[in-house]
Amino acid sequence: MVSPKDRFLTVYGRKPVLEALADPDLEVDKVILADTARGPAATEILRAARASGVAVQRASAHRVKVLAGNGKQDQGVLADVVAPRMRPLADVLAGRRPPERVLVLDGITTPANVGMILRTATAAGLGGIVVPRRGVAALDPLVVKASAGVAFRAPVLRCATAAEAAERLTESGYAMFALGASGQSLFEAELPRRAAFVLGGETAGVSEEVAELATGWLSIPMPGDVESLNVAAAAAVLCFDLVRRFSPGE
The missing domain is CATH 3.40.1280.10 (SPOUT methyltransferase, trefoil knot domain)
Incomplete structure (x- = not known):
């Protein structure tokens, strides 16, 4: 079984995730949003994911940090982007x-x-x-x-x-x-x-x-x-x- 780390590049932070969702040349597999994420920023990500047909999963803020591998800059959101040649x-x-x-x-x-x-x-x-x-x-x-x-x-x-x-x-x-x-x-x-x-x-x-x-x-x-x-x-x-x-x- 191929590890997700051998299929996707994970980007984290509001701006990188929104940029990935907006890029028609990229295939975003999923977005993971911290269950503590609320307000305009979270709404914007949910709207962008919906417009792109990308599933959004909710997870604890700690889980998002673990998946992102970065405890300071994930901003409570990450996206798995398909890397077709990986x-x-x-x-x-x-x-x-x-x-x-x-x-x-x-x-x-x-x-x-x-x-x-x-x-x-x-x-x-x-x-x-x-x-x-x-x-x-x-x-x-x-x-x-x-x-x-x-x-x-x-x-x-x-x-x-x-x-x-x-x-x-x-x-x-x-x-x-x-x-x-x-x-x-x-x-x-x-x-x-x-x-x-x-x-x-x-x-x-x-x-x-x-x-x-x-x-x-x-x-x-x-x-x-x-x-x-x-x-x-x-x-x-x-x-x-x-x-x-x-x-x-x-």
Whole structure:
């Protein structure tokens, strides 16, 4: 059975929920409204949901906080938005045509970085972006905002941890390349068509468990006097070098 976390992006707060309900390109599965929510704001949400044909469930304020995963900003309401390209990693790897090239996010905890990576990788036509449920920023309104809404239709692949993703991908025949400050130049490396590229966290970089499974390390040449790039910037360089090498969308 597929977990709801592998089917929906959950947005919370009055404005994000109203925006999701008003967007004709999005399919909202349901709205959950705290039973303590009253007044004009709650009325507006109920009216918008009714106009869109979306069911509204009532729940305790505590339950809404738990489901939103954010106790300060949910404002007593959340919506589950269908993410049509989101799939469990295991299902995709077992399918007939798994993607040739995927990104793996490993310990990236800043929502803005996750959102920008989703936008960039989707624009570059990558077939999958592994966003583990643990160790990476939750796919929440901050990520959606940073992606400029692309997160809803990004090819997100879900699993528990980056280490699990690395193991599954390796077992499925993917070469595993980690990006770091040292390693072979990205622009000079020979890359197989079937490969996974690991982007490490903002502070710690690629985790030890994932690094142990790496086929090799790649670095982005920087002739200027700068130690490293922001991980979202590094992802952009990588993704569009892959566009240069391969036809997107394969």
